[in-house]
Amino acid sequence: MQYAPQDLKQVMSCGLLSFPVTDFDAQGNFNAGSYAARLEWLAPYGASALFAAGGTGEYFSLYGDEYGKIIKTAVDTCRGKVPIIAGAGGPTRTAIAHAQEAERLGAHGVLLLPHYLTEAGQDGLVAHVEQVCKSVKFGVIVYNRDRTKLTPESLAILAERCPNLIGFKDGVGNIETMSSIYMAMGDRFAYLGGLPTAEVYAAAYKALGTPVYSSAVFNFIPKTAMQFYEAVRTDDMATQHKLLKQFFMPYLKIRNRVEGYGVSIIKAGATLVGHSAGPVRAPLTDLKPAEMEELKALIDALGPQ
Secondary structure (H helix, E strand, O other): OOOOOOHHHHHHHOEEEEEOOOOEEEEEEEOOOHHHHHHHHHHHHOOEEEEEEOOOOOOOOOOHHHHHHOOOOOHHOOOOOEEEEEEOOHHHHHHHHHHHHHHHOOOOOEEEOOOOOOOOOOHHHHHHHHHHHHHHOOEEEEEEOOOOOOOOHHHHHHHHHOOOOOEEOOOOOOOOHHHHHHHHHHHOOEEEEEOOOOOHHHHHHHHOOOOOEOOOOOHHHHHHHHHHHHHHHOOOOHHHHHHHHHHHHHHHHHHHOOOOOOHHHHHHHHHHHHEEEEEEOOOOOOOOOHHHHHHHHHHHHHHOO
């Protein structure tokens, strides 16, 4: 089933979203069989949509025909179960090529990841996003992070020019900017919280009008991730505070030790719960044995998933 852009917007407006990690074998090559098994395991837990080849899926490290293989595997595995949103980013023409490939393969929309490295003014960022949007028919969600930081004025221009730009995901965390965007654009977009370990910011973002977020820890503690989302949805602060204190805050201490651990720790968690996705690719590095033990203790304390 395909989604018109406005249908995708409705999907993005409620529920928990997640980024499955991408499976690599011992030689570091894409492992389609293991990836399909991962998606089959995660799909029944109730995420509204899954992002294939996203940031946690190491999009930045993919090459050649790997991207198409990953998106096809995700679409084929999750057909009729959960929508697949494909990551696409990098240089404008690369992002266009990947967005068009994702559409051809049956993905339900695309998350436009940052363009990377070079600085760009707002006019250039608007042109970048506009060109990607106009290259496809399905819905596009723009990820505001790193080099791609759009102002409310730029988003207003894009909203007028690009009807299929239906979502705004924030990975910056500037409350003033986020509030300005929401006040200016209202329900024109579906708004997603996209800071690393989004659970820590979930209550604050909900207060801003952004109740939906993407969970990376869903990759290895899906039951707890859904429990936390339900606590945010129902304003159950007792459960939120309990899980923040018991798991998320000590988890952050491990994650913050090394740049890039935001992805590495997710793969480590998947390994510890019996769903290994293999190693991360350079320039990322895997957790050290002692850190694996620390993470294992936090996961074990949560109980069965």
